Amino acid sequence: MSYITVDENKKMTVPDRVNLGYIEGDGIGPDITKAMINVVNASIEVAYNGSRSVEWEKILAGEEAFEKTGEHLPKESQKQIEKCIVSIKGPLTTPIGQGFRSLNVTLRQQFDLYANIRPVRYFPGVPSPVVHPEYMDMIVFRENTEDLYAGIEWKYDSEQAKKVREFLSREFGVSLSDDTGIGIKPIGKFKSQRLVRKAIQYAIANNRKSVTLMHKGNIMKYTEGAFKEWGYELARTEFPDQTVTEEEYLQNPDALSGRIIIKDRIADNMFQQALTRTAEYDIIATPNLNGDYISDALAAQVGGIGIAPGANMGDVYAVFEAVHGTAPKYAGMDVANPTSLILSAVMMLRHIGWKEAADILDGAVTLCYKDQKVTQDLARIMNIKALKCSEFAEEIIKRMKKED
Numbered sequence: 001m002s003y004i005t006v007d008e009n010k011k012m013t014v015p016d017r018v019n020l021g022y023i024e025g026d027g028i029g030p031d032i033t034k035a036m037i038n039v040v041n042a043s044i045e046v047a048y049n050g051s052r053s054v055e056w057e058k059i060l061a062g063e064e065a066f067e068k069t070g071e072h073l074p075k076e077s078q079k080q081i082e083k084c085i086v087s088i089k090g091p092l093t094t095p096i097g098q099g100f101r102s103l104n105v106t107l108r109q110q111f112d113l114y115a116n117i118r119p120v121r122y123f124p125g126v127p128s129p130v131v132h133p134e135y136m137d138m139i140v141f142r143e144n145t146e147d148l149y150a151g152i153e154w155k156y157d158s159e160q161a162k163k164v165r166e167f168l169s170r171e172f173g174v175s176l177s178d179d180t181g182i183g184i185k186p187i188g189k190f191k192s193q194r195l196v197r198k199a200i201q202y203a204i205a206n207n208r209k210s211v212t213l214m215h216k217g218n219i220m221k222y223t224e225g226a227f228k229e230w231g232y233e234l235a236r237t238e239f240p241d242q243t244v245t246e247e248e249y250l251q252n253p254d255a256l257s258g259r260i261i262i263k264d265r266i267a268d269n270m271f272q273q274a275l276t277r278t279a280e281y282d283i284i285a286t287p288n289l290n291g292d293y294i295s296d297a298l299a300a301q302v303g304g305i306g307i308a309p310g311a312n313m314g315d316v317y318a319v320f321e322a323v324h325g326t327a328p329k330y331a332g333m334d335v336a337n338p339t340s341l342i343l344s345a346v347m348m349l350r351h352i353g354w355k356e357a358a359d360i361l362d363g364a365v366t367l368c369y370k371d372q373k374v375t376q377d378l379a380r381i382m383n384i385k386a387l388k389c390s391e392f393a394e395e396i397i398k399r400m401k402k403e404d
């Protein structure tokens, strides 16, 4: 057993035989997790000839955990996530009923996984609803711990909602009818800036061209508007030599000289620009709700959320995840598309510095799509024979090759 360690400067050390945590997930989770583990193990073997390997550590969560322990996220599982530092998870059912919070939201808040990172790019061969899907190469950095998803809300007929309405009326003269539910949208400077910092750091480390602050600040000035202002302020004060604002660049194109352009777009405009001027956008940093919408919309442009990966990251912990849900109707049928989870594993391999294995796996997935080896979700659109989830994984493994 050997675990990743993180020092006081947040620097990670990864042993060659590393324990990584995995949560199978509910519904199609076990099928896609099995496929993911098989292809990741194979890519590591091809890349390092036995000198590196993963010890997969199962972490109980979701329905299986509830059946076995009476809890959806037992304390023991939380300890394992803490110990492993880096984990990967399949989709989890959000339990319906009062008193339950989404397990995903709980994980994000508990381990302070403040950045939800969703790369979106096109794989040649995948059916797309747009004319030039190949122009898409964006990465969404979505704030993960505040905004409307923080869950501060009260039902219209609750005591709390009544009290808030009375307070608003008494203190601020704001009158709301008795049938009004209340939700609070907290957006703070510290949390906005650490998200934008992560996006800019990523842009610098990966030679990206721009970071766009997506917001609805024209209407929600002190939350979304403040996010934009704090984003620009952070770029100006912490990255003065590596960034330039779009305004400065337009006035003086020479100001660019290899720097990253910081720009902002109002959310509705961002949606249409993503379609009409796709190639002009690169990294998008945005509060939670905008990020939720835009990441699925971008994924749809290149073939849907079945193939889009995701990661939840903080300064210490990281949980990589399939972005789609549990698709319960396909549970246990070995027909689901495991690509989202597999590409999340590619992100995970890069995160732990195992770049060679990541490249091999990414290359093999790309070749599968190019060769039109696909699962039923895409096969039915392409009018070709569908592979089972496990067969798709085998096809990926067949296409793995070491770069010279």
Ligand code: NAP
Binding pocket: 028, 090, 091, 092, 093, 094, 095, 104, 305, 306, 321, 322, 323, 324, 325, 326, 327, 328, 329, 335, 336, 337, 338, 340, 377
């Ligand atoms: P969903 O599970 O994503 O499924 C919706 C539809 O998307 C499926 O019926 C299927 O479409 C397609 N699909 C999704 N993933 C697929 C895959 N890997 N391969 C093939 N097809 C796939 O969304 P949902 O039905 O709204 O949610 C079901 C449960 O998942 C809920 O409990 C929800 O809370 C949970 N959920 C969890 C997460 C997470 O853990 N991150 C995220 C979202 C939802 P067709 O029917 O057209 O074939």
